[in-house]
Amino acid sequence: MKLLEFLKRERKKSASVAKERLQIIVAHQRSQRGQPDYMPLLERELLEVIRRYVHVDDNAIQISLDSEDNCSVLELNVTLPKS
Amino acid sequence: MAKIIVVTSGKGGVGKTTSAAAISTGLALRGKKTVVIDFDVGLRNLDLIMGCERRVVYDLVNVIQGEAGLNQALIRDKRVENLHILPASQTRDKDALTQEGVAEILEKLKEEFDFIICDSPAGIERGAQLAMYFADEAIVVTNPEVSSVRDSDRILGLLASKTRRAEQGGDPIKEHLLVTRYNPERVTTGDMLTLEDIREILSVHLLGLIPESEAVLRASNQGVPVTHDASSDAGQAYSDTVSRLLGEEIPLRFHEVQRKSLLSRMFGGNRR
Numbered sequence: 001m002k003l004l005e006f007l008k009r010e011r012k013k014s015a016s017v018a019k020e021r022l023q024i025i026v027a028h029q030r031s032q033r034g035q036p037d038y039m040p041l042l043e044r045e046l047l048e049v050i051r052r053y054v055h056v057d058d059n060a061i062q063i064s065l066d067s068e069d070n071c072s073v074l075e076l077n078v079t080l081p082k083s
Numbered sequence: 084m085a086k087i088i089v090v091t092s093g094k095g096g097v098g099k100t101t102s103a104a105a106i107s108t109g110l111a112l113r114g115k116k117t118v119v120i121d122f123d124v125g126l127r128n129l130d131l132i133m134g135c136e137r138r139v140v141y142d143l144v145n146v147i148q149g150e151a152g153l154n155q156a157l158i159r160d161k162r163v164e165n166l167h168i169l170p171a172s173q174t175r176d177k178d179a180l181t182q183e184g185v186a187e188i189l190e191k192l193k194e195e196f197d198f199i200i201c202d203s204p205a206g207i208e209r210g211a212q213l214a215m216y217f218a219d220e221a222i223v224v225t226n227p228e229v230s231s232v233r234d235s236d237r238i239l240g241l242l243a244s245k246t247r248r249a250e251q252g253g254d255p256i257k258e259h260l261l262v263t264r265y266n267p268e269r270v271t272t273g274d275m276l277t278l279e280d281i282r283e284i285l286s287v288h289l290l291g292l293i294p295e296s297e298a299v300l301r302a303s304n305q306g307v308p309v310t311h312d313a314s315s316d317a318g319q320a321y322s323d324t325v326s327r328l329l330g331e332e333i334p335l336r337f338h339e340v341q342r343k344s345l346l347s348r349m350f351g352g353n354r355r
Contacts, residue, residue: 013273018229019280026236026284033240 035065046076054080085193088200088328089218091242093234095205097226098263101299101309102321103202104132106222108308109325111166115197118157120169120188122214123204124180127171133160134306135168144172147184153191162311167196178209185213207241216246220257222290222328226264227276235260236285259290261324266295267340278338291324293317294337 032039043063050056062077090103100121107119121129124144130136135158141151146169153169160166169188172179192199203214215221221242225235242256243249249256262281269275282289293299298315302308310325312318316337323333 015270015273015276015280018276019284022229022232022276022280022284025233029233029236029240034244 031064039063039065050078056080085196086198086220087189087193087218088198088220088222089203089215090200090222090224091203091211091215091238092205092224092231093207093211093238094226094231097224097231098293098299099205099224100128100132100202101303102222102224102261102263102293103200104129104308105310105318105321106325106328107166107198107200108160108163108310109322110198110200110328111160111163112310113325113329114165115329116165116195117198117200118167118169118192118196119200119202120214121171121202122180122210123202124171124175124210125173126204127173129202130158130168130170131306132303133168133308135160135170136306139170142170142172143188144175144179146188147179147181153188162307180210180213182213182216186217189217207237212241212245215242215256218242218246218256219248220259222259222261223285223287224261224263225281225285227262227266227270227278227281229276232276232281232284239285239287258287259328260285260287261291261293262289263293264295265292265338267338271340278335289335290327291320292335292338293320293324296320 043061046063047056047058047061050061056078060079064075066073066075090099090106092099100123103119107117110117119129119133120143121127122143123129127142130139138158141156143156145151146153146156156169158168158170160168189199201214201218204210223235223238225231239258242258246256248254260282262278265278266275270277278289278292294316296309296315296317298312298317299309302312302317309315309317310321313322320337323336326333
C-alpha cells in the first residue's frame, strides 16, 4: 500500500500540468483581445528598430495599448542591458 | 421571438455537429419549431448525422444565390415534427457564403421558427464567422483537452468582438459552455481536466456536460441524433442541456464515476 502511494506521488498529475499551461496561455490570449490586428507586427518592427542601436532580447520589450475615454495610450517598455 | 444560437468551438472534432443535431432534436421534441443550418460549406456533415443525406436536393448556397427557394432547400425531419434541416453545399467554395445572403435567410427563418441553430465549421475563417455573426446565443463546445480549451477561449474572444451584437453595441451574445467527451474515470485518476478547471479557465456559464459515450458513435452510424436514444447517458445529458437552454434548472449528471451494479458488471453492462 505504501509503495502504491509512493508511486502515485512520484508523478505530477497530467491534468494539473494542463491546467497550469492553459491558465498562462489563456491569460496571454486575453491580454491581446481587442487590440488592433497590427499590434504583433508593430511590436516586431519596433524591436527591429531598437536592435539597430542596442541589442535587446525578444522578451525585453513590452507593448500595450490602453483605451481611455477619448484616446488610446500606446505604452512601450524596453529593458536595456547594462552597458 | 426567434432565437439564433450558434454551436461553435474553434477546434474540429470536438462534437459541434453531434451537439447541434442533438440539441435541435431535443428542442423540436419539446414542441419548439426548430431549424438547424449547416454552415460548413464544402464539408457538409450535418445531413449525415441527422440521417437525411439522401434527401438533400438544394442547399444553403443555392438559396443564397437564388437558384432555389428557402422552402425547397429545407428538409423536414422524418422523426420529429417541427424540425427542419438546411444543409450546406458540398461542392462550392466558402466564398459562396455572403453576409447579406445569410442575413436574408435568417430573417425569413425567424418568421417561421422559434429556434435557429447554426452549426459552425471548425476554425475561425469566414464560415465560422458567418455562423456566429448574427447569433443571440452561443454554445461553445469544449473537450477536456488543452487545444480544445485554448481554441474555445479564442472563439469567446471572437464572439465578443466580431459579431453583430458586439459591433452594434447591444446586449452581448449569451455564452454557454458545453463540455463534451468528459470521462469521469480519467478525471479521478488526474489525467483529465476537471469540469471545474475548464469552467475556471474559460469563466463561462456551464450549460451542460456530455460524458464520453458509446451511444454517440452508435447514433452517428445510424443517422439518428443521440437525443433519441433516451436510455443512453449521452442522450439524457443532451436532454438535460436542452432543458437548461429553455431556462429550467436541472442538476448536473454524469460528472462523477458511476458505480456499476453487480449485475451490470457480471453481464458487461456496456450499454451506456
